[in-house]
Amino acid sequence: MGPLLVRAAEDAAVVLPGTGPRVTLAVLLLRANQPVRVDALVEAVWNGRPPRSWASNVQTYVSRLRHSLPGIDIRYAQRAYRLTVDPGAFDLTEFWTDVDAGRKYVADGEPARAVARFRTALGHWRGEPLADLTIPALRTEVARLAEERLTIVEECLDAELAAGRHADVIGELRGLVARYPTRERLAAQLLLALARSGRTGDALAMYRDARPALGAEPGPELRRLHTAILRGEVTAPRPVAARTPFPICQLPPDLPNLLGRGALVADLLAQLRAGGNAVPLVVVNGPAGVGKTALAVHLAHRARTEYPDGQLYADLAGGTPHPRDPFDVLAEWLHALGANGSTLPDRLDARASAYRARLAERRVLVVLDDAADPAQVRPLLPGTPGSAVVVTGRTGLAGYAVTATRTLAPLRGPESRALLAAGFGPGEVAARRAAADRIAAACGHLPLALRIVATRADPDLDALADRLAGEQRRLDALDLPDTGVRAAAALRYATLDPLAQQAFRRLGWLGPLEFADWAAAALLDGADSAVPLGRLAEAGLVDPLGRDAAGQPRFRMHEVLCGYARELADEEADTALRRLAGYAIALTSIAAGGATARPALDAPDEPVAVPERIREGVARDGQAWLAAERTALTAIADCTCRHGRYLDGALLLDRLAGHLIDQHRIAELTRIAGTVRDSAESAGDRRTATWTDIVLGQARGRAGLPLLRRAATDGERYGYPDLLAWALLGLGSHAGPDAPLEPARRAAALFAERGDVAGQTRASRAMALALLTRGRAAEAEPVAAQGVQLARTLDEPVQLANLLNTHGMALLAVREPRRAQRVTEAALRLLRDIGAHSSISYLLGQLGRISATMGERSEALQRYAEARAIALAHEDNLQATLMLRDIAASWIGDGRADEAVPVLRRCVRTLVELGLHRRAGVTLRVLAAAYDALGDNASAAAAAAEAGTLDEYAAEQLRQALLLARPPDVAIPRQRRRTVASGATASR
Secondary structure: OOOOEOOOOOEEEEEOOOHHHHHHHHHHHHOOOOOOHHHHHHHHHOOOOOOOOHHHHHHHHHHHHHHHOOEEEEEEOEEEEEOOOOOOHOOHHHHHHHHHHHHHHOOOOOOOHHHHHHHHHOOOOOOOOOOOOOHHHHHHHHHHHHHHHHHHHHHHHHHHOOOOOHHHHHHHHHHHHHHHOOOOHHHHHHHHHHHHHHOOOHHHHHHHHHHHHHOOOHHHHHHHHHHHHOOOOOOOOOOOOOOOOOOOOOOOOOOOOOOHHHHHHHHHHHHHOOOOOOOOOEEEEEOOOOHHHHHHHHHHHHHHHHHHOOOEEEEOOOOOOOOHHHHHHHHHHHHHHHOOOHHOOOOOHHHHHHHHHHHHHOOOOEEEEEOHHHHHHHHHOOOEEEEEEEEEEOOOOOOOOOOOOEEEOOHHHHHHHHHHHHHHHHHHHHHHHHHHHHHHHHHHHHHHHHHHHHOOOOOOOOHHHHHHHHHHHHHOOOOOOOOHHHHHHHHHHOOOHHOOOHHHHHHHHHHOOEHHHHHHHHHHOOOOOOHHHHHHHHHHOEEEEEOOOOOOOEEEOHHHHHHHHHHHOHHHHHHHHHHHHHHHHHHHHHHOOOOOOOOOOOOOOOOOOHHHHHHHHHOOOOOHHHHHHHHHHHHOOOOOOHHHOOOHHHHHHHHHHHHHHHHOOOHHHHHHHHHHHHHHOOOOOOOHHHHHHHHHHHHOOHHHHHHHHHHHHHHHOOOOOHHHHHHHHHHHHHOOOOOOHHHHHHHHHHHHHHHOOOHHHHHHHHHHHHHHHOOOOHHHHHHHHHHHHHHHHOOOOOHHHHHHHHHHHHHHHHOOHHHHHHHHHHHHHHHHHOOOHHHHHHHHHHHHHHHHHHOOOHHHHHHHHHHHHHHHHHHOOOHHHHHHHHHHHHHHHHOOOHHHHHHHHHHHHHHHHOHEEEEEHHHHHHHHHHHHHHHOHHHHHHHHHHOOOOOOHHHHHHHOOOOOOOOOOOOOOHHHHHHHHOOOOOOO
């Protein structure tokens, strides 16, 4: 897939001496893992005119290959040679793997993802197949490979058009049509792109120009498209077939026997329909266990057909000590409505606005269960008519224009008997009416308590009523609220075996939180939790919720039952919490994997032994497990701090921080870190408090600088050299281009003194980047090179890739683009091997700039296109915009500045919306260059004025962006090339 290139294990290129061995290897590679007859090799090497010594020469060539390529497996048998290789070592195998993935995305209706894989596939090509060798015997196979590549280019462009990127591909298509004038598919794609971009005249002119080049009457597809354009049938861009999250339904299952609420349901349905120009808001309140949730869910199911775009549901946990933050609820809803984690706003009001924008012009029913207060509800209300809201809580919503408020009362006698009859049978309840009434009274006529009692297998209502009365007296003595519910819970508890009783007592410490079976196993000292959880579910003491995204069965205990369970479990609380925290820490470590960029913590206890079956289940899909358990892990960390085990909370934060940062859940991380820090300070533990400042300071970027400064001061004052080094590293990494270099230098020295190689590598990278941003590339290059050497001693591929990329930037800045290209490609291979796809786009952009610096225009544009496709697939709006800007800059050099102008304007708008004014200024200067090329001096001056004065850092970005803005046949002058190459690329 280009000139013949062989790399050794350490990625260095292997030079094969002589044409004979190279041709021999090329033939064996093209027919790898199959025998190649000697006469076929002779024909390929000598083209029908072999020397007399051809037999010995072939043997010599094979011997040279074995000598130059240790480990190569070439065997001879039956007058044929066979090269045995792993198919994964071929660039051709990687090419077809990516092509197959792209075609699958096309078939699944995901053109944007298809483009990313097609671009990745085409990125494996380095030029014409075997371009450095002339082998007539392989001409047919080489031509077939070239034809297959061109076919994939056409499929990629079809996907681009299907994704709605008509204007973006016009430039690429013009170049391809000029190079391959007889390919009708390319001509049709260009015709379609022009027409859908509103450029009908250009499309018709292109058709006229293409007819002579085709050498015959255009084919039927091209003629039909031409006719459609003439009729005006292709003038407007076709809407992109985007995946939509609507309709969405998050409702829990409906209850099969909601009794005694029929009239109320009809009333509330009428209230929901009476919204007019406002959003209907109905509120259902009442005490715990009265059935508010069941009523709201039933009401929402009844109203589903009237809200065809779906139903959103959130348990706000308002009746617990820790109500849910609407900031987090909005994050979950925005994810469900199609938002990506990297695009979530970081302010509550911004998230509420994004949520309301997604519900605008939709009919969605929102159910807010167990609301704490109006402040919790306010951000979760839709903003436009069409949607409606149902809120449950123990009180009303004062200060709101509520459509209707209804207070839910306990059931009446007949309704309670009917609910009991659903479990015990109508005949038994009718025959034992007095006993049934006693049971209902003991349960306070609360549906929750009645449902628990109705799950009994023993139908002896008289005995049950007697026992329930006894429990009532005992629970009254405890002076607990909602005694009816607790009486029923106590009754069911008494019927459980000892292991299920232990599970119930200890599960109460989780609170009304969804939990998986591993948490129950932890609380049961590692015992298999399936049987006791099954018994608790049968008894109605926990609710089974099905399986989560990680495949784990999940459960939930009602809040009232949690209080009763905790009352029984006081003496076991510390043991249960220690084991639960130990499991959480161990499993989060397995799921998160990899090394953390944080100082180490000492564990307060010996690690808890987690059964292998549980560890293996988590290891199968660590990210899915983290996503499913995030809320539970956050609650466990908080619980450990509230019960004096803050060191467990700190360890859990250490393992969980990377995931929270990756998912842009800084608010959750901040909440845990604040709780840990407060607990550590209360205990007089300055070291843990300082450690927490470092974790939070690293996570919050520039906003965390005050925390890092405080941590550095405390680290020095209290004698924590390791924490001081990490705090200084954070300051050197986040302080920006104008900050002093001293923090990173001092951090590197401290890490070296302590023999902390992981810390040294990170400090080396921070120092190199800081030097690059100051234009001191000659100093940055050896620092980055040293960091690479240190990183090679660690098992941290991501960190090694980061340092290789930084070294590549430094090499480019000191005018060594070839070396820069080699190390950046090595970083790219590392990230592809470990599947870090979201980071690959930035390395491809860097390779594009390297190619542009070396004057390799087509290679640079190919890298930019692939980088942009991957960024779009991962919803990385910033990188996609920067790559589009650089591609549009090349159009200026192609004489197509008129096409560049609208694209560059769009890039400016996007960067301004993202708050990146420095990059917007750079892009405005590129726009000014496009106006200059068109001779529009007034617009050029206006764009330059809007950009303002660029600092040196931004000026370097501008010089890189304009590398391809000159005509392709104008070489970059040597001095100019040095000036451009000296620009640091750390800003990318």
